[in-house]
Amino acid sequence: MSDLSLIDIVRRRIGALPHLWVDGALTAAILIAQLWPLLSSDERTGVPWDWWGYAVVIAASLPLIWRRRAPIPVLIICLCTGALYDLADHVARQPIWYGGLVAVYTLAAYSGTWQRIVVFAFTIAGxxxxxxxxxxxxxxxxxxxxxxxxxxxxxxxRAHAAALEERAERLERERQVEAERAAEQERARIARDMHDILAHAVSLMVVQAEAGPVVVRSDPARAEAAFDAIAAAGRDAMMQLRRMLGVLKDEEAPRAPQPTIDDLPALADQVSHAGLRVGFASTGRPRPVSPDCAVAAYRVTQEALTNIVKHAGANHADIRLTWEDDTLLLDITDDGRGRAINGHGLPSGGHGLIGIRERATACGGTAVAGRRTDGPGFQVSVRLPLAQA
Structure with missing residues (x-):
């Protein structure tokens, strides 16, 4: 059932009509009401009323059509013309001049402050x-x-309704801006995830594809393992991309949770099959982390391992989780000396470290990267906040 009353519905429909139509209908109604006493003859004498009364009533009513455009001139014309009604002796009595009242109402509703005050004061005084x-x-x-x-x-x-409407429009614009900002952030997140998935899978596939021809004759078993690793990396990338792109479709798509901290051992094992030995260790008592931090930990590790495979020239890498009181410390280290090194073990212009910092910052953490101080290689350290109890 609608919350609007019948009066509100009628008011809205009348308000939607052109002003000239509404004012024309109002003028016609007032004209009929003012002419009504003149439509019959004098009951005492039977003589028709003087034409002057008809002329004054018409002249005092017709200007109301323009009452919104010129409220002050319309008021002056209606009142001054109505004052001439009694100049003729044989006219019907007019108990109320409705046109003057409507003109005063229009003055109060549509004129400026000082104009309406001055004109109304002169009207009362006159x-x-x-x-x-x-x-x-x-x-x-x-x-x-x-x-x-x-x-x-x-x-x-009317001013209050206009203010409420303006506020509603402003809130709607702000909501749309927030929605667009959220959509933009979501697109950026999806783009980062796709970059991490593709970069990781392609890096593993390239490394295995380069090693395959070298060992295909000397070590067929190792060559077979390399091709199996390529296939596994491709299948894993396809599965993650299909899951990610499925949420963008209108129709329902199979959903599965994103990889998190619990999937890091499987990630280390997957990279180990590509030829880089990856160790995994966890110290401290595991505690709950927020879902975004859990996903960020996996993606950061994935990006760091991808950089190691592509650029470090390392033989071994380690993933270490350290559970502290209110922080999870994630370290990814390698023993490589770098390929195409720019002094930091990464190629110039890479976006990997930028993506790692953005992911950590997005969930309230921090990320630093640089050469190891305890030997050759590179280290990525990320601090992520633990979930509140």
């Missing part, structure tokens, strides 16, 4: 000076003040 009796003066003053008050209430309500 009415008090021109009326013939104190009762008429009191009645006219009460009616004009009431019309003015209703006009101000309408203006205030």
């Amino acid at each position: 009415g008090l000076l021109l009326v013939g009796s104190s009762e008429t003066a009191l009645r006219g003053t009460v009616l004009f003040v009431a019309a003015y008050a209703i006009g101000r209430a309408t203006a205030t309500s």
Whole structure:
């Protein structure tokens, strides 16, 4: 059931009409109401009313069509013309001049502050000076003040509604901006994940493909293992990409959790099959970490191992997890001396370390990288916050 009342529905539909239509209908209604006393002859004499009354009523009512465009001139014309009604002797009594009341309402609803105050003050003063009796003066003053008050209430309500609408539009724009920002961040995250998956898989496949022809004759078993590692890396990459791209489709796709800290031993084993011996060790009591940190730990390790395979020329690498009171320390080290070295064991212009820092920062952690101080090789150290109890 709709929350809008019948009055609200009617008000909204009338408000949606062109102003000229609404004001034209209002003018016609007021004209009929003011002409009504003149539609019959004088009951005492049976003589039709003087034409002057018809002319004044029409002249005092028709300007209301332009009341919104020129509220002050319309008010002056309606009141001044209505004041000429009694210049003829044989006219019907007009108990209320509705056109003047509507003009005062329009003045209060659509004019500026100082304009409406000054004009309304002159209207009241002029009415008090021109009326013939104190009762008429009191009645006219009460009616004009009431019309003015209703006009101000309408203006205030309209301004309040406009402010609420503007606020709603602003909140909607902010919501859209936030949604676009979230979508952009999600696209960036997906792009980083795809980069990590493809770079890791392709690096392993390239290393194995380069080693295959060398050992295909001298060590067929090792060559077979190399081709198996290529196939395994390709299948793993395809599975992760299919899972990642599935969430972007409208239709339901098979979902599976992203790899986390628990999958690091499997990652070390996968890279070991590519020829780089990778050790895994964990010290301390494991504690819960947030889902984003768990995924970041896996992706950081994957990116670091990819860099080692591609650039370090290492024979051995280690993955060490150190569980502290409120922090997880993740270290990935290697014993390589680097290929195409720029002084840091990585090729110039690489984005691997940048991606590692961004992933760590995104979940409230930090990442540093540099040469090892305890021997040859490179080290990546990442601190990730543990989940709050």
